[in-house]
Amino acid sequence: MTDNNKPLGDSKAIVTNQPGIHEKLAEIVQKHLTHPSKKPFQAHTLEAFELANSRVLAHQGEVILDSCCGVGQSTRLLAKQNPQALVIGVDKSAHRIERNDEELTATTNTHGIDNFMLVRADLNDFYRLVKQAKWPVSQHYILYPNPWPKAKHIQRRWHGSAVFPEIIAIGKEIVLRSNWRLYLEEFQFSAEISGRSGIISQVKDNQPLTPFEAKYQLSGQVCWQLTIK
């Protein structure tokens, strides 16, 4: 079962009223690139950032950022695969972040792995703080972000959001996955406007990196990856 109690393998493909890349996307990205967000930071995200920042400063090395980490399955797996790095998983949902640690450690076989940290924070603020603090992010993962497939919700997608200039500036490599290819095409298009290029490929991993990936694969859907170097 997933955490919203739907059986695995029962996931519907994305339905959208968009025939292609959103017609206003270039304009939206340009506007955000030229007018940085000045929104005040929320207190809870500032506090969470301070805690994560002290761990990053103590680590003095490579950081991997796992944005929208959900229950933190990918955070644990990335920590195991990259023992030299500190992996920081961020999600705004306390319910997901606080999911049973023992169960996840068992399913991901990550006993004794402790080079990771899960943080409850709103990425609209957290990204700006990471950029300001110049974290040495080698890899920046965004795995299966909420798609917001209706055209009118374009600004809720990460590439349509005010924080996109910070998102695209974080990480030597950015890895974005989705079961909706158009989301990746739009992100790739927005990245190019910001001076970064990437390629889209099909995810062929044997072990799903996240619960959403597992759910889509079991439903026979193709999972896509955008890699920006």
Ligand SMILES: C[S@@+](CC[C@H](N)C(=O)[O-])C[C@H]1O[C@@H](n2cnc3c(N)ncnc32)[C@H](O)[C@@H]1O
């Ligand atoms: C579709 S889920 C994917 C979770 C996980 N990556 C996976 O693949 O199983 C999207 C996640 O993004 C998180 N999210 C959405 N907006 C966010 C924001 N502004 N700040 C932090 N997390 C956010 C949600 O809480 C949710 O856990």
